[in-house]
Amino acid sequence: MSKNKSASVFASVVFLKVQEFARRPVTEQARLRAQLDAVVAVTTAELAPASRIVLEASDGIAVVVLADPAGALRLAERAMAAVAAGLPLSIGINHGAVQAMRSDGMVGDGIAVAASVADFTSPSRILISRSFRSALADAAPGSEAALVPAGTFTDSGLRTHELFRPDPHAARRRARRYAALSTGAVAVLLAAGVAGRVSKVGQESFVEGMLAAYRDTAAQGEKYVRSLVQKVKF
Amino acid sequence: MAKKKVARIGRYRILGELGRGAMGIVYRAEDPNLDRIVALKTIILSDDAEGRKDYHKRFFQEAKAAGKLTHPHIVTTYDFGEEGDLAYLAMELLEGTDLRERLLKASLPTADAVDIAYQVADGLAFAHERGVVHRDIKPGNIMLLARGQVKIMDFGIARMRSDDFKTSTGIVLGTPRFMSPEQIAGAPVDQRSDLFSLGAVLYEMLTRAPLFAAEDTPQIAHNVTHVEHVPPSHANPEVTPMLDFVVARALKKDPTVRYQDATEMAGDLRNCLAELHSREAAAGKGRDHVTKTVKLESTDDKAPQAPAARAIVSDTRLPLSRQFDSSAALQRVAAKGGRDRERLARAPRPVGLLRRLARDGGPRLLFAVALTAALAGAYIALG
Numbered sequence: 088m089s090k091n092k093s094a095s096v097f098a099s100v101v102f103l104k105v106q107e108f109a110r111r112p113v114t115e116q117a118r119l120r121a122q123l124d125a126v127v128a129v130t131t132a133e134l135a136p137a138s139r140i141v142l143e144a145s146d147g148i149a150v151v152v153l154a155d156p157a158g159a160l161r162l163a164e165r166a167m168a169a170v171a172a173g174l175p176l177s178i179g180i181n182h183g184a185v186q187a188m189r190s191d192g193m194v195g196d197g198i199a200v201a202a203s204v205a206d207f208t209s210p211s212r213i214l215i216s217r218s219f220r221s222a223l224a225d226a227a228p229g230s231e232a233a234l235v236p237a238g239t240f241t242d243s244g245l246r247t248h249e250l251f252r253p254d255p256h257a258a259r260r261r262a263r264r265y266a267a268l269s270t271g272a273v274a275v276l277l278a279a280g281v282a283g284r285v286s287k288v289g290q291e292s293f294v295e296g297m298l299a300a301y302r303d304t305a306a307q308g309e310k311y312v313r314s315l316v317q318k319v320k321f
Numbered sequence: 322m323a324k325k326k327v328a329r330i331g332r333y334r335i336l337g338e339l340g341r342g343a344m345g346i347v348y349r350a351e352d353p354n355l356d357r358i359v360a361l362k363t364i365i366l367s368d369d370a371e372g373r374k375d376y377h378k379r380f381f382q383e384a385k386a387a388g389k390l391t392h393p394h395i396v397t398t399y400d401f402g403e404e405g406d407l408a409y410l411a412m413e414l415l416e417g418t419d420l421r422e423r424l425l426k427a428s429l430p431t432a433d434a435v436d437i438a439y440q441v442a443d444g445l446a447f448a449h450e451r452g453v454v455h456r457d458i459k460p461g462n463i464m465l466l467a468r469g470q471v472k473i474m475d476f477g478i479a480r481m482r483s484d485d486f487k488t489s490t491g492i493v494l495g496t497p498r499f500m501s502p503e504q505i506a507g508a509p510v511d512q513r514s515d516l517f518s519l520g521a522v523l524y525e526m527l528t529r530a531p532l533f534a535a536e537d538t539p540q541i542a543h544n545v546t547h548v549e550h551v552p553p554s555h556a557n558p559e560v561t562p563m564l565d566f567v568v569a570r571a572l573k574k575d576p577t578v579r580y581q582d583a584t585e586m587a588g589d590l591r592n593c594l595a596e597l598h599s600r601e602a603a604a605g606k607g608r609d610h611v612t613k614t615v616k617l618e619s620t621d622d623k624a625p626q627a628p629a630a631r632a633i634v635s636d637t638r639l640p641l642s643r644q645f646d647s648s649a650a651l652q653r654v655a656a657k658g659g660r661d662r663e664r665l666a667r668a669p670r671p672v673g674l675l676r677r678l679a680r681d682g683g684p685r686l687l688f689a690v691a692l693t694a695a696l697a698g699a700y701i702a703l704g
Contacts, residue, residue: 096654112589113567138650140641140651185654191640192641193639221671225672229681229683232683265686269686270690275694284704
């Protein structure tokens with residue numbers, strides 16, 4: 088068997104599953120498949136041909152994206168826009184080991200988990216495994232913040248998967264959180280400096296020192312303003 | 322029974338032997354009352370008195386049901402009865418060849434294969450509407466007549482045969498290649514089982530490759546139950562994507578996602594037939610004007626049939642899409658060495674603090690602001 092496969096690589100797998108595909112009439116299946124092919128053609132166009140492998144599943148398509156988790160996520164989000172055009176999609180994304188088979192196609196746990204996540208996903212949603220989130224963090228630290236927890240599920244092989252979903256507002260919320268933390272840190276550190284000074288010289292002398300410093304600064308300021316006014320008068 | 326020359330069975334005068342099977346002999350016979358030549362199918366009854374009683378009851382029940390099926394694509398049963406150790410059925414005598422023999426001679430044109438499957442589906446739809454399930458649809462039970470007409474043989478009695486074998490020996494005799502997974506499992510079957518069998522027959526007509534073939538019966542049973550088929554278009558480029566879908570739907574292991582009735586399948590097959598005919602017409606038209614060389618992809622490699630998402634948990638193989646060229650990326654994956662290969666083979670690393678501070682905007686801002694505030698605080702504290 089090993090002769091038939093190449094060594095495994097780690098890749099992001101985007102599994103685009105057409106909801107209830109097998110139960111639909113064959114004419115509708117053919118239409119949906121053509122629509123899905125068109126969606127994949129459009130969404131993979133932004134990826135370099137050397138970084139994507141398109142695989143066929145009986146109820147969808149799996150796109151294996153090499154060394155570009157952010158590209159894989161973008162692909163999934165763009166494909167999800169096709170739902171508005173009447174293509175009932177659910178998308179599962181995973182990052183894991185895959186192997187090319189010499190005969191045709193690919194195998195690997197990366198594909199299996201993406202497929203089971205897609206199978207679990209409700210219509211018009213994208214669900215993402217923890218390993219994909221880690222891969223995204225590794226490729227672009229901070230970008231994983233756009234993925235928020237969406238619960239856990241246990242697949243038919245009794246493996247539990249921690250899932251995430253993209254949240255367009257999560258990155259902004261995080262930026263605001265960091266800004267608030269920065270402000271808080273400034274306040275705390277300055278207050279600590281003041282407290283340290285007070286404990287060292289005593290409260291009265293600190294207040295006096297501060298007032299003296301304030302008076303000096305005010306006097307200097309007044310002097311500066313006066314000289315400026317003089318200059319203007321001339 | 323085999324060696325003894327029979328002159329008459331019931332009121333039928335035996336004219337000759339047409340064939341022999343596991344159940345008994347099929348004779349060419351004459352009905353003197355109607356002056357009609359019939360095919361007289363005999364079935365050897367069990368020696369066991371109790372078993373015989375039960376068999377007798379079921380035989381008459383099934384034969385009665387089959388006798389009600391008068392349809393252009395079903396062999397008509399005229400009469401049935403019992404004589405001595407034999408039960409018999411007088412049926413329409415057909416001049417033609419069965420599909421099994423036809424497939425042994427040469428491959429069928431794709432449109433002909435679809436037409437045969439369509440006619441069988443049409444016949445099955447009629448029978449299923451009347452509550453009769455064939456249970457043994459296979460090439461040997463499909464008769465091809467002159468002018469392309471197709472008839473299904475052995476309606477009703479096929480079930481008795483398989484049950485009989487099962488109860489007497491504990492195993493199902495004969496090839497299970499055309500049986501549905503639920504039939505192999507011994508579960509109750511309904512009309513959807515016939516549609517699986519028809520899907521298997523259609524597959525074989527389209528590809529000439531025996532579906533689920535294996536060295537022995539248990540292995541075939543395993544293949545029927547677990548192995549997904551290679552899409553027929555991989556072996557026969559004339560098979561359209563729609564026809565691939567029809568075969569895939571008929572061959573679903575789970576009956577709930579298979580075709581639910583033969584009418585629906587017949588409708589899809591009719592659409593496929595129309596598509597094939599229009600393609601043929603277009604090709605014929607094109608040939609009048611230009612000559613074109615089309616390079617067909619090699620079909621030597623047997624790619625696995627694309628399984629559904631649910632099935633991939635146990636079977637992770639997915640074939641390459643034929644719509645997209647993935648060769649450049651596959652070359653990267655198959656490369657033996659190099660930095661790119663090493664990069665691809667590397668599992669994601671956890672993001673450490675330094676890398677986080679260097680590349681993540683939020684923590685970087687927090688760190689810079691906190692550092693500045695700490696220096697300012699220290700300056701205040703230390704004067």
